[in-house]
Amino acid sequence: MVSTSTNPNTEAKKRAFDLMLTFVKSQCVYVATRLGIFDLLNDRGEQTVESLAQATNTDTERLYFILRALAHVEVLAEKPGRVFAPTETSTLLVTNQEPSVGHLLMHLIEPAQWDAWKVLPEALAKGVVPFELANNKGVYQYCYDNEWSKDTFIKAMSFLTNSQVDGLLDVYDFGQYETVMDVGGGQGGLIANIVKRYGCKGILFDVPDVAETAPEYISSLGVNPKAIEIKTGNVFESVPTGAKAIVMKHFISAWSDEDAMQILANCKAALPDDGKLILLQSFVPDLDEPKTEADGIMPGIFAVQINVATPGGGWRTKKQFQELFEASGFKLERIVKTDNSLSAMEFSLASR
Numbered sequence: 001m002v003s004t005s006t007n008p009n010t011e012a013k014k015r016a017f018d019l020m021l022t023f024v025k026s027q028c029v030y031v032a033t034r035l036g037i038f039d040l041l042n043d044r045g046e047q048t049v050e051s052l053a054q055a056t057n058t059d060t061e062r063l064y065f066i067l068r069a070l071a072h073v074e075v076l077a078e079k080p081g082r083v084f085a086p087t088e089t090s091t092l093l094v095t096n097q098e099p100s101v102g103h104l105l106m107h108l109i110e111p112a113q114w115d116a117w118k119v120l121p122e123a124l125a126k127g128v129v130p131f132e133l134a135n136n137k138g139v140y141q142y143c144y145d146n147e148w149s150k151d152t153f154i155k156a157m158s159f160l161t162n163s164q165v166d167g168l169l170d171v172y173d174f175g176q177y178e179t180v181m182d183v184g185g186g187q188g189g190l191i192a193n194i195v196k197r198y199g200c201k202g203i204l205f206d207v208p209d210v211a212e213t214a215p216e217y218i219s220s221l222g223v224n225p226k227a228i229e230i231k232t233g234n235v236f237e238s239v240p241t242g243a244k245a246i247v248m249k250h251f252i253s254a255w256s257d258e259d260a261m262q263i264l265a266n267c268k269a270a271l272p273d274d275g276k277l278i279l280l281q282s283f284v285p286d287l288d289e290p291k292t293e294a295d296g297i298m299p300g301i302f303a304v305q306i307n308v309a310t311p312g313g314g315w316r317t318k319k320q321f322q323e324l325f326e327a328s329g330f331k332l333e334r335i336v337k338t339d340n341s342l343s344a345m346e347f348s349l350a351s352r
């Protein structure tokens, strides 16, 4: 029998304590990011807690607890006199420049997301989507309806794309297709990079709320927005035609199997007979596979976040995705791994 003694400082006990208080770290880093503490330190250099409290209109003594904790987990560096200096990690969390990990962090930890975790026991018992139980609407609609949430969500997705796109384009040749369409492509970072690297034509498909800022973002990446046709609509109604290949990055994983099959049927209808559908996705590892990817992402943990927030989806294993696509009339051609957590799963049409 395993001893449950409270005495020894075993690795198991340390892990249990860390799990218990990980939410405190999340909240500290969230509030500091949201207050712009990391922006201030990046812009002005090291600051006293008094100066940071004044600049963020917060209570000095309460803020000190949070900043000291962030120094203990090496997000900040604390110096004598309650002075805080930026670190490599805090620099990644700056949100007043390009899309950053700070935007992803704020999107994942914003109060509406947190509310979903609070109702998790009830949602589990009822078998419903926690985010929808807590907020009375889906996560996408919630973001479209709230300006700050929408802006943060769009930047979070753009950050993820920016951090993974080079690794993908190095190993997957999109030059073989005359026209590529990104379904659920957000602001267009992925399709802009495909067009830029491979010279093919691009189509971006997303809802109007998100696609409205795409031309500006695509221009900021040094790509002529005219090289990319922007189409808006609802993927459950139809998918535009005109592309030889459809890419879907971290898109189908938001939906239940039933919804995903409807989306895949619409993609199939939009593709020519020799068309390809390329799923760009991180996969939950099988039992015998490593649990952490090269970029530090643990897909099994992310899968829970997606499952709590989105309408019935979740990151899946390679086998589960393959079965889902095969049940929708696609045939797996190959899987191409990148140097980060993203893989490309290439499918052709098995039948009409």
Ligand SMILES: C[S@@+](CC[C@H](N)C(=O)[O-])C[C@H]1O[C@@H](n2cnc3c(N)ncnc32)[C@H](O)[C@@H]1O
Pocket (backbone or CB within 6 Å): 140, 157, 158, 160, 161, 183, 184, 185, 186, 187, 205, 206, 207, 210, 233, 234, 235, 236, 248, 249, 250, 251, 254
């Ligand atoms: C998780 S994000 C992924 C964005 C992008 N593919 C990426 O990897 O950065 C899902 C995207 O799907 C879009 N979307 C959600 N529901 C949609 C629908 N019914 N029709 C078209 N696009 C939709 C969202 O607006 C969002 O941009």
